[in-house]
Structure formats: structure tokens, C-alpha cells
Amino acid sequence: MRLPASIRIADSDATEFVTETQNVSARGVFFYLDRMVAAGSRVEVTLTFPPHVTLTDAVRVRFAARVIRVETPLPSSRIGVAAVIEEYEFLRSSPAPDFAAAFAQQWKMES
Numbered sequence: 001m002r003l004p005a006s007i008r009i010a011d012s013d014a015t016e017f018v019t020e021t022q023n024v025s026a027r028g029v030f031f032y033l034d035r036m037v038a039a040g041s042r043v044e045v046t047l048t049f050p051p052h053v054t055l056t057d058a059v060r061v062r063f064a065a066r067v068i069r070v071e072t073p074l075p076s077s078r079i080g081v082a083a084v085i086e087e088y089e090f091l092r093s094s095p096a097p098d099f100a101a102a103f104a105q106q107w108k109m110e111s
Contacts, residue, residue, distance in 0.1 A: 063088035
């Protein structure tokens, strides 16, 4: 599945690289970068699954992954990176309303 993605490499200068996934599954992801990444490196990947995949609204997901394979490119080619997903979280597109705050006065107990 090809999806736009942003990649951050742990223990680096926190630069975010914009790329496209070549393949995404429940256990891993494959993408290309314009810089070398060592096998064993941790990366943070953020992507959005579109409505035609989720069958509802678009869903943003951020996950931590560990690089398990790096494909050495031909000259002037991008570097292929395969990573196994270790943790993930769903991100909100916009801040959620604070329903508790809206009803705080009603829930306040009077003495």
C-alpha cells in the first residue's frame, strides 16, 4: 500500500523525512529514504490511512519501528528500508472536545 509518510530517525537530529510507503502491513513497513539508516535503528513513522482503506474517516497513525533490513541502492537511487512495527498509536486529526469540562457545573456536588 503506497501512502504518504513522515519518518523520524531516533538518535538523529530529529529531522523529519517525507516519503511514501511501498508496503504496509500489521507487522511492518517498507519505504525509501534519501539517506542511509543502519539496521537496528529505531524510526518513528506517521501516516494517514485514507477513507477507502478504513471504510470510514481518514485515520492518522504513528508507530515506532525497528529497521530490520536496508537495501543498498544503485548509484543515485534511494535507500530501501524495511522495519518491524513495535508500538503504535492513533492520532486525532483535531483536538477532541473536552466533554467533562462542558458538564463540570452540572456534575459539581453542592453541600
